[in-house]
Amino acid sequence: MTAPQTCDLIVRNACVLAMDAARSVHPSGAVAVRGHTIAAVGPEADVLAAWRAVRVIDAAGAVVHPGFVDAHLHVNAQTCRGYFRGDASKGGGGGPSYADWKAALTPEDEQAAAALASVEMLRHGITAFVEPGSAFDPDAVAAATQAVGVRCTLADPYLWDDTETMKTIPGLLSPSLARRVPPERDRCFKLLGGQLHRNRDKDGITHGHVALYGEGTASDELLRAAKALADREGVVFNSHIGFDIDLAEAMEKRWRKPRFVHLAELGVLGRNATFVHMNLIRDEEVEPILASGASSVWCPFAYASRATVLRRPTRLPEMKRKGATVALGTDSARQSSAGDAGFLAFVMSAEVGQTLAAEEVLEMQTLGSARAAGLDGLVGSIEPGKRADIVVRSSRLAELGPCIDPVHQLIAVGHGATADTVLVNGRIVMRGGRPTLVDEGAVMAAARASARGVAERLDIKPPGMWVGRA
Numbered sequence: 030m031t032a033p034q035t036c037d038l039i040v041r042n043a044c045v046l047a048m049d050a051a052r053s054v055h056p057s058g059a060v061a062v063r064g065h066t067i068a069a070v071g072p073e074a075d076v077l078a079a080w081r082a083v084r085v086i087d088a089a090g091a092v093v094h095p096g097f098v099d100a101h102l103h104v105n106a107q108t109c110r111g112y113f114r115g116d117a118s119k120g121g122g123g124g125p126s127y128a129d130w131k132a133a134l135t136p137e138d139e140q141a142a143a144a145l146a147s148v149e150m151l152r153h154g155i156t157a158f159v160e161p162g163s164a165f166d167p168d169a170v171a172a173a174t175q176a177v178g179v180r181c182t183l184a185d186p187y188l189w190d191d192t193e194t195m196k197t198i199p200g201l202l203s204p205s206l207a208r209r210v211p212p213e214r215d216r217c218f219k220l221l222g223g224q225l226h227r228n229r230d231k232d233g234i235t236h237g238h239v240a241l242y243g244e245g246t247a248s249d250e251l252l253r254a255a256k257a258l259a260d261r262e263g264v265v266f267n268s269h270i271g272f273d274i275d276l277a278e279a280m281e282k283r284w285r286k287p288r289f290v291h292l293a294e295l296g297v298l299g300r301n302a303t304f305v306h307m308n309l310i311r312d313e314e315v316e317p318i319l320a321s322g323a324s325s326v327w328c329p330f331a332y333a334s335r336a337t338v339l340r341r342p343t344r345l346p347e348m349k350r351k352g353a354t355v356a357l358g359t360d361s362a363r364q365s366s367a368g369d370a371g372f373l374a375f376v377m378s379a380e381v382g383q384t385l386a387a388e389e390v391l392e393m394q395t396l397g398s399a400r401a402a403g404l405d406g407l408v409g410s411i412e413p414g415k416r417a418d419i420v421v422r423s424s425r426l427a428e429l430g431p432c433i434d435p436v437h438q439l440i441a442v443g444h445g446a447t448a449d450t451v452l453v454n455g456r457i458v459m460r461g462g463r464p465t466l467v468d469e470g471a472v473m474a475a476a477r478a479s480a481r482g483v484a485e486r487l488d489i490k491p492p493g494m495w496v497g498r499a
């Protein structure tokens with residue numbers, strides 16, 4: 030017998046869902062972590078025989094899984110909760126719009142929102158997210174996420190050079206927003222790739238990718254340039270497409286063909302291409318999407334909140350079963366929590382006759398979302414060599430009992446803020462359901478002050494029916 034090797038941390042007495050190729054479940058399992066990397070995973074007896082650690086965490090039989098990846102989160106919107114209800118995209122109502130709110134954010138506001146979001150994500154077992162090019166000051170988001178210890182990938186803000194199609198969703202483009210991030214080609218080409226410097230730190234938790242706003246707001250020239258840059262740099266090219274059915278039809282009218290037929294002809298599909306929403310998929314588009322290996326991100330709340338199912342029942346559960354990579358995202362967490370997407374996908378897939386199994390939802394939240402984020406080489410499973418982004422759920426909460434079938438229990442019942450201990454990059458960033466690196470109270474206070482400050486500057490009142498009643 031060889032002497033045990035030394036590592037930094039072992040999580041033992043765990044029900045480990047590894048999400049490796051075999052989808053191994055170790056009911057009495059353990060994970061060994063060395064530095065930022067997973068050194069070993071398997072039955073506890075094997076791991077403890079081979080490894081000795083400075084620190085051992087007893088999971089008390091709890092479910093341990095790879096951190097979820099939120100493949101689409103407009104993190105700076107976290108603090109506008111309470112000021113905008115319903116579907117903000119169509120505008121109307123007279124006062125300042127959701128786009129005006131966004132345009133009014135300072136770097137301090139974005140930092141406050143990102144910190145709030147980061148704590149919320151950890152509580153829900155999310156260890157990484159994609160900020161899809163909607164933060165005006167990516168440095169502010171990086172500062173907040175690094176302080177809390179959450180992994181993210183950032184892109185340059187609002188790259189768009191033709192906003193004609195935005196007339197379909199006027200609530201998402203105001204004169205104030207257009208002034209702040211003018212839809213001009215020169216500006217886009219100047220900014221494009223501006224967040225990729227973050228990838229030079231191979232050991233860090235802040236990454237960069239290429240994103241265009243999408244939804245028909247990019248010229249063919251800009252689309253080609255963004256995809257070529259992503260190819261050269263080995264990163265993901267990310268874009269919204271198909272949020273709104275009218276908007277998707279406006280794009281088809283402009284391109285005179287189904288959108289994915291046009292995008293395939295342009296050469297901007299591929300394994301590193303990620304498209305968000307995908308609420309319209311024509312029959313002719315199924316093949317180009319599958320053949321290219323592109324990823325789709327489903328944001329179930331955004332889909333449901335606009336009654337899209339009445340016009341175009343989602344085809345994303347069907348696409349997953351056809352072999353496409355399907356990820357899950359929150360979009361804007363104005364009216365839902367980061368962490369709701371998996372449960373919503375689980376429930377809403379039944380509505381379209383393609384009921385997803387809990388196992389399929391878990392695949393979407395881990396492997397699928399990691400791939401859509403361009404982080405699949407680093408995270409998405411608990412396997413030796415990958416980064417130690419690991420969630421230990423609570424062993425004492427009723428939502429996680431009796432846990433006879435851990436995957437079903439986690440996705441269908443225990444999907445809320447039930448994380449007890451969370452590791453990101455090998456570091457313990459949550460313990461006992463509390464963040465370890467930041468003062469939770471201070472994060473909450475900063476978020477509240479920021480929200481009130483923005484509302485005051487915009488002179489906007491919360492629309493709640495009972496707000497202000499004595």
Ligand SMILES: [Zn+2]
Pocket residue numbers: 101103161269305360361
């Ligand atoms: Zn979005």
